[in-house]
Amino acid sequence: MxxxxxxxxxxxxxxxxxxxxxxxxxxxxxxxxxxxxxxxxxxxxxxxxxxxxxxxxxxxxxxxxxxxxxxxxxxxxxxxxxxxxxxxxxxxxxxxxxxxxxxxxxxxxxxxxxxxxxxxxxxxxxxxxxxxxxxxxxxxxxxxxxxxxxxxxxxxxxxxxxxxxxxxxxxxxxxxxxxxxxxxxxxxxxxxxxxxxxxxxxxxxxxxxxxxxxxxxxxxxxxxxxxxxxxxxxxxxxxxxxxxxxxxxxxxxxxxxxxxxxxxxxxxxxxxxxxxxxxxxxxxxxxxxxxxxxxxxxxxxxxxxxxxxxxxxxxxxxxxxxxxxxxxxxPTLLPTRPLPSEKLIEQQLTAQHNHPDRIKQLNKIAAYRATRKAPPPRRxxxxxxxxxxxxxxxxxxxxxxxxxxxxxxxxxxxxxxxxxTLTNGGRGYIGSDAGLAMGANGGYEAGCMPNWSAHEVMSPNLGPPAVGSERIIQDAITALWA
Ligand SMILES: [Zn+2]
Incomplete structure (x- = not known):
């Protein structure tokens, strides 16, 4: 020893x-x-x-x-x-x-x-x-x-x-x-x-x-x-x-x-x-x-x-x-990135016809778009x-x-x-602003439609968090120290 x-x-x-x-x-x-x-x-x-x-x-x-x-x-x-x-x-x-x-x-x-x-x-x-x-x-x-x-x-x-x-x-x-x-x-x-x-x-x-x-x-x-x-x-x-x-x-x-x-x-x-x-x-x-x-x-x-x-x-x-x-x-809510365009949804409804889960998600997004409301935020x-x-x-x-x-x-x-992390809840990934700003190129952890391998594309929030989430998280953490 x-x-x-x-x-x-x-x-x-x-x-x-x-x-x-x-x-x-x-x-x-x-x-x-x-x-x-x-x-x-x-x-x-x-x-x-x-x-x-x-x-x-x-x-x-x-x-x-x-x-x-x-x-x-x-x-x-x-x-x-x-x-x-x-x-x-x-x-x-x-x-x-x-x-x-x-x-x-x-x-x-x-x-x-x-x-x-x-x-x-x-x-x-x-x-x-x-x-x-x-x-x-x-x-x-x-x-x-x-x-x-x-x-x-x-x-x-x-x-x-x-x-x-x-x-x-x-x-x-x-x-x-x-x-x-x-x-x-x-x-x-x-x-x-x-x-x-x-x-x-x-x-x-x-x-x-x-x-x-x-x-x-x-x-x-x-x-x-x-x-x-x-x-x-x-x-x-x-x-x-x-x-x-x-x-x-x-x-x-x-x-x-x-x-x-x-x-x-x-x-x-x-x-x-x-x-x-x-x-x-x-x-x-x-x-x-x-x-x-x-x-x-x-x-x-x-x-x-x-x-x-x-x-x-x-x-x-x-x-x-x-x-x-x-x-x-x-308690904080992170906004979700804007929903995909009608044109992209149309294209994907055709392209993903062999994937029932994806079609279901696309229809959900289309219905949500019609309400003109912001997509559901994340807790x-x-x-x-x-x-x-x-x-x-x-x-x-x-x-x-x-x-x-x-x-x-x-x-x-x-x-x-x-x-x-992985503390007190949550399922999936919160990308950095730089990752989220890459859009569909943002990879598994931060990407958005039409990148179906991106984790948050299938989430009930209908997409990953919006760019700007990083600042919201930082503000919440700073408030903990006040
Ligand atoms: Zn993981």
Whole structure:
């Protein structure tokens, strides 16, 4: 074992934590914490789907488990008794209906003032669905939000798994709350990259998936860790990095948390057994993990690298001051880009005659056009948890480009920041203004009709967000800091 890892091990396992260097975080003005400030607790439960149950994305039936999936909860209470739960799941995602349900239930049953539900976006797990209730109607919006066209009530095994996930989320928050202990919070950052920018624009202007070596990524991992005030042993580590978990190949039919799960495994080798490490997905809409869709072993290697960087970030971390959790949500609507012209709709009705789903969407758009109303906007609530002057966690529904995370990092009036996407709802992509301005050339994440491979073309909003959405999101985030 190297001298460095010896040092780290003693740092993480024992009380020797005082006087660490300030490297890694700019704008550092750190106050000493007051006597009793924060309390922290954490817990986890396994949520691996049984053999035979579909995993996605791409969709395939699973034949076993490479590594198990978990839901994890971190609870923080401040000196005034306010308490929040940050819940992170090894899941592809969850829509607004699901997240609203989870957040309301946990607030009610666990006495939390605020609850977030975030997904790691593993592509070898499942989407978490909302619970069917008697008499509930499946609208087009709900089908899209839940990411399915088959009601859970018609899939008993999947309903059972999904219901168990909902129950386990309540259980983990309850257990984390029971385990609350006086804690010192610390935040850190270290350099690392496991991903590449995946948006390549061809000479003819069309954007496709590949490796854009000049493209913007987020080359760091940020941490928020809680340390037992008496023993200084870590209680939890929350770490965030931006990259699609797509190193596990879609040809593998084994369940896996991909590189985020491997990062947790690597970190746990160095952390006390009772310490929970939980991952948050950053602004990775334009970032794929690397190498793309190769082997489980490559995912383990990427996760091991990320885990080592997260441990280094804790080693270099700084104490979070203050004694109050500030949290806020800014409900926001993003306008949808103007609907396609009548001429384009006419052309497409002919060109897409072999695609009934597309014809249905075209007819819906044509009918909507006739009303002369603006197309339906998207809900995009921006969420923030602010701790002292040292730390801010931004939570956003949907998937966002790395530009958003870089902007948050630049503009936030805090020493360190994290940005979670796939948090508290949303299905699909919010392109950057530059991507959205490319129109049909904007690729999978930002393109519009007649590019049918663009994700948002089939959405109930009838197209991707409008150019100008970037500013609306930035204004909402700025309002969180006011
Ligand atoms: Zn994605």
């Amino acid at each position: 190297s001298e460095r890892s010896e040092t780290r091990r003693s740092f993480l396992r024992s009380a020797a934590i005082a006087g660490t260097a300030a490297a890694g975080i700019s704008r550092s003005t750190f106050a000493s914490p007051a006597a009793e400030t924060y309390f922290a607790g954490a817990a986890e439960r396994e949520i691996t789907p049984p053999i035979g149950m579909e995993i996605t994305h791409f969709v395939r039936e699973n034949i076993g488990v490479h590594d198990p999936l978990f839901v994890r909860a971190l609870v923080i209470r401040d000196a005034h008794g306010q308490q929040i739960a940050l819940v992170s799941a090894d899941a592809l995602g969850a829509g607004f209906a699901t997240c609203d349900e989870i957040r309301n239930r946990v607030k009610d049953q666990c006495g939390m003032d605020e609850v977030w539900f975030s997904c790691s976006h593993t592509h070898s797990g499942r989407w978490v669905l909302s619970t069917p209730t008697p008499g509930r109607k499946y609208t087009e919006e709900l089908w899209w939000d839940d990411g399915t066209h088959v009601a859970l009530t018609d899939r008993p095994a999947e309903l059972e798994w999904n219901t168990a996930v909902h129950q386990k989320i309540v259980e983990v928050v309850r257990e984390a709350k029971e385990r609350l202990k006086p804690a010192e919070l610390r935040t850190g950052r270290a350099k690392v990259k496991v991903g590449i920018n995946r948006r390549v624009t061809r000479p003819d202007g069309f954007t496709h998936m590949g490796w854009n070596r000049q493209g913007v990524i987020v080359p760091w991992v940020s941490t928020l860790s809680a340390h037992n005030k008496k023993t200084q042993k870590p209680i939890f580590v929350l770490f965030e990095h931006a990259a699609h978990p797509v190193t596990v190949p879609h040809t593998s039919r084994l369940v896996s948390a991909d590189f985020p799960g491997a990062a947790v495994t690597a970190m746990r080798k160095e952390l006390p057994a009772e310490c929970i490490a939980a991952f948050g997905q950053g602004c990775s809409a334009n970032i794929n993990s690397f190498p793309l869709r190769t082997t489980h072993e490559d995912a383990t290697a990427a996760g091991t690298k990320l885990g080592a960087a997260a441990l280094l970030a804790i080693e270099k971390s700084q104490v979070v001051g203050g004694d109050t959790i500030r949290f806020q949500s800014i 995009l609530d921006a969420h923030g948890v602010m701790l002292g002057r040292e730390f801010c966690l931004i939570g956003l529904p949907y998937e966002h480009f790395s530009h958003t995370e870089r902007w948050i990092d630049r503009e936030a009036p805090f020493a360190n920041t994290m940005a979670f």
